[in-house]
Amino acid sequence: MYDELRGLLAEEIVLLDEPMKNHTTFKIGGPADMLVCPRHIEEIKIIMKYCNQQQIPFMVLGMGSNLLVRDKGIRGVVVKLGQNFQALRMEGEQIWAQSGVGLSQLAHCAAEASLSGLEFAEGIPGSLGGAVAMNAGAYEKEMQDVIIEVEAIDRTGEIHRFSAQEAGFAYRKSIFQDNGFIIVSARMQLNKGFREDIEMRMQQFAKIRREKQPLEYPSAGSTFKRPPGMYVGPMIEELSLKGYRIGGAEVSTKHAGFIVNRGDASAADVINLIDKIQSEVRASFGVDLQPEIRIVGEA
Ligand SMILES: NC(=O)C1=CN([C@@H]2O[C@H](COP(=O)(O)OP(=O)(O)OC[C@H]3O[C@@H](n4cnc5c(N)ncnc54)[C@H](OP(=O)(O)O)[C@@H]3O)[C@@H](O)[C@H]2O)C=CC1
Numbered sequence: 183m184y185d186e187l188r189g190l191l192a193e194e195i196v197l198l199d200e201p202m203k204n205h206t207t208f209k210i211g212g213p214a215d216m217l218v219c220p221r222h223i224e225e226i227k228i229i230m231k232y233c234n235q236q237q238i239p240f241m242v243l244g245m246g247s248n249l250l251v252r253d254k255g256i257r258g259v260v261v262k263l264g265q266n267f268q269a270l271r272m273e274g275e276q277i278w279a280q281s282g283v284g285l286s287q288l289a290h291c292a293a294e295a296s297l298s299g300l301e302f303a304e305g306i307p308g309s310l311g312g313a314v315a316m317n318a319g320a321y322e323k324e325m326q327d328v329i330i331e332v333e334a335i336d337r338t339g340e341i342h343r344f345s346a347q348e349a350g351f352a353y354r355k356s357i358f359q360d361n362g363f364i365i366v367s368a369r370m371q372l373n374k375g376f377r378e379d380i381e382m383r384m385q386q387f388a389k390i391r392r393e394k395q396p397l398e399y400p401s402a403g404s405t406f407k408r409p410p411g412m413y414v415g416p417m418i419e420e421l422s423l424k425g426y427r428i429g430g431a432e433v434s435t436k437h438a439g440f441i442v443n444r445g446d447a448s449a450a451d452v453i454n455l456i457d458k459i460q461s462e463v464r465a466s467f468g469v470d471l472q473p474e475i476r477i478v479g480e481a
Pocket residue numbers: 241242243244245246247248249263281285305306307308309310311312313314315316317318319320358359360363364365366402403404476
């Protein structure tokens with residue numbers, strides 16, 4: 183089955199039994215049956231059509247910064263866009279970019295053109311595609327504040343355009359989490375500003391990130407979504423869970439909202455730690471924490 187798909191694609195873009203720990207910022211994850219790094223839309227179409235016809239499960243990967251892949255790995259095909267799909271065009275106060283472009287790079291390109299609106303994206307380790315799918319945000323701004331159009335491919339290989347409204351953005355949510363489409367590009371509307379001011383705001387955000395977040399260890403960013411009107415960190419801190427460890431997974435001593443990999447964490451360690459935090463927070467605060475990180479792979 184995989185041999186046939188492999189035959190349809192260039193050899194250099196296909197990896198079999200590829201450890202996902204090499205493709206996630208958590209540095210955790212068992213092997214994917216097949217990982218493909220397409221270089222252009224035609225290759226994505228071939229993969230989507232084949233997987234659709236043969237009913238092979240597939241998933242998309244940007245930079246793997248919001249993912250926990252289980253230890254048994256992923257059955258099916260993983261389509262990784264993070265390294266390719268790097269085209270970017272400035273068009274007046276708009277930026278059009280392909281989904282593999284990194285968020286920090288995007289923020290820097292905007293700043294160079296004296297365009298404001300993407301300062302919050304500085305230092306976020308994800309790709310544009312992942313950021314649109316997750317409606318990523320920081321410092322009270324989100325992707326939905328700048329996105330005006332998204333181009334995505336459906337399971338049959340057909341390309342569709344979505345307005346921001348059609349993308350169904352909400353807190354850490356978009357329709358692309360449920361519709362099985364692959365985002366290939368997005369158009370953003372920014373505002374003219376002063377380059378020095380924009381760069382200063384980006385430097386401030388980067389400084390806060392370095393000071394407040396455990397960037398020195400592998401992680402997948404915030405473990406949980408913010409419950410409405412609440413912060414996660416203070417609750418976990420109040421339960422004295424900072425520094426609590428299961429195997430190689432640790433509640434960060436720097437920011438309780440992060441779980442960090444202290445060297446050899448398994449996905450099971452992280453999942454057990456998530457369960458422990460959820461049950462303690464439920465018991466003490468009556469709050470059901472929902473994971474922000476996407477947990478994928480064979481259970
Ligand atoms: N604020 C912060 O400090 C941080 C924010 N983040 C955010 O997390 C996200 C991670 O980005 P990234 O590392 O690239 O994503 P990932 O590779 O971690 O993918 C996460 C999920 O996003 C979806 N996805 C990724 N790329 C695409 C695409 N091209 N088309 C459709 N869906 C896609 C997939 O969802 P599915 O499985 O449903 O197909 C995938 O499971 C970003 O939104 C990033 O900004 C991450 C870390 C820190």
